[in-house]
Amino acid sequence: MTPTAPHTAHHHEAHHHHGDDAQHDHPHGREHDAEGEMAELLDLDAEVLAEQVASIIAWLPVAAAPRRIVDLGCGTGAGTFALLRRFPEAEVTAVDASPQHLRRLRDKAASEGVAGRVHPVEADLDGAWPDLGAPELVWASASLHHMADPDRTLRQVRDALAPGGLFALVELPGFPRFLPEDAPRDRPGLEERCHAALGDHHAERVPHRGADWGPRLAAAGFTVEGERTITVNLGPPHPEAVGRYALTSLRRIRAGVAHSLHAEDLAALDRLLDTDDPHGILRRDDLTVRTERTVWAARRT
Template sequence: MNHPSPNHASPHTARHGAHHAHEHTAGDHTEILDLDADVLAEHTASLIARLPIETSPRRIVDLGCGTGAGTLALLKHFPEAELTAVDSSAAHLHRLGEKAAAAGAADRVHLVETDLDATVWPELGRPELVWASASLHHMADPDRTLEQVHGLLAPGGLFAVVELAGFPRFLPEGAPEDAPGLEERCHAARDHHHAEHVPHRGADWGTKLAEAGFTVEAERTISACIGPTRTNAVGRYALSSLRRMRGSVASALTARDLTALDRLLDTDSPHSILHRGDLRVRTERTVWAARRT
């Protein structure tokens, strides 16, 4: 989510206190993860539906589950499965537990709070499917994590790695009117920030998976564009996302751009992003499906 990069993992997924620039509190991050799950629900479902799975798994592990965008989608797609949801944020796991109960699936979810950068993981069973969405790039040593997942999976099991191809875009080209192209300049500044602070973002996961002993069966990038029919949710998602982005890009923006960005983020302003009817969530995610042979 997880907000993070949408569909983001928890800010503590990889290690306590490590996620992007930590511009906001855990409560803020919970909100954006929930919005991500809501707005991109169909997109997440399509990612799962395209996995090369012939026999539905009975045991699934969601690594870096956040507040459960992937967890609940997996439970819905595989109604006979039980799932172990792993994260190091107690708040996010609590929220996931609430959502699982509301969906009538509490008895199918086992919550595990742990630091995935630990050299030894708690008992997670012998899953036939492991799902890791927007979490691997936060790991201190992702190569070791891949080896741990390889040892965790049942023989023939599948490891699904999902990573954002880029931070979602929301504004139309030429917006806002007082600073056209602002969003792209924010993205460029954010990419520079992440190159310094999130070194594993954009890694060659296909090669890394093969080096860890997996057979990569599929790699595809899937685009999503969610528009005006979800105006309210999309507006709140854009607001939360750009608020988080501001902390890591403010120092790189001109005074004009920063003023324009703050105007969009001011919910009391008539120029607030919440009042725009032309927003669309445009995002891409790349999925690697890797088999333990």
């Protein structure tokens, strides 16, 4: 889920899904590194929030188990593999603009023994759409808000769906939060100030984040059959992946807010991100994963 690489290359969920637009602030020549970091973040998001993604899929009001599914903005495959687990007779067409993300997805599909059920498609969904067949279910997690014209995208999803097909649109408010309010000790409230700065950055660059998709789905010819928000609050003790998830998320945030943070906040953030610092994020035992996912289930009418 989630929680986002080029504007059509997410899961959000993560994706991306989340705050992923910070990638565009990397200096020229670091795009590959930025995309690799984004892929790592998407993988960690999928690992840490696997239970939440599974619960969203289980909630979907599918009339019958779909056999043809499309994952729009699939990233590295969090939604793709969760959908395959839920619907063992289905095949998924996984669409993303990032060749690197699709390579990871192919490798995972091979390692999990489901390569024959996954069909990766490289495409920029703001341009000409590939032939997606007539899927019974389309899943889009943390990708719609990245589209240049999301209302056009919604109409294209409706046109692609089989009659009576279901569209699952999952969105998230941004990066998760991890630190206690009084952390770090030398700059309490640092994480919230980083999110506020990133919000200003996104308001300009990603204007559709946080949209109410219900009316827009109706305008595109869907009937919204359900809306649900999952609130995530995963406290300690937690698996080691949570520390890496926090580290990678805060690195992404830093890329988007470095130019606007107070110098002392930036220095404190860099100490948190220092993997050798005894007080760095990887060594904290008080992290809590706090985020939300909202899903709209919309039927083609």
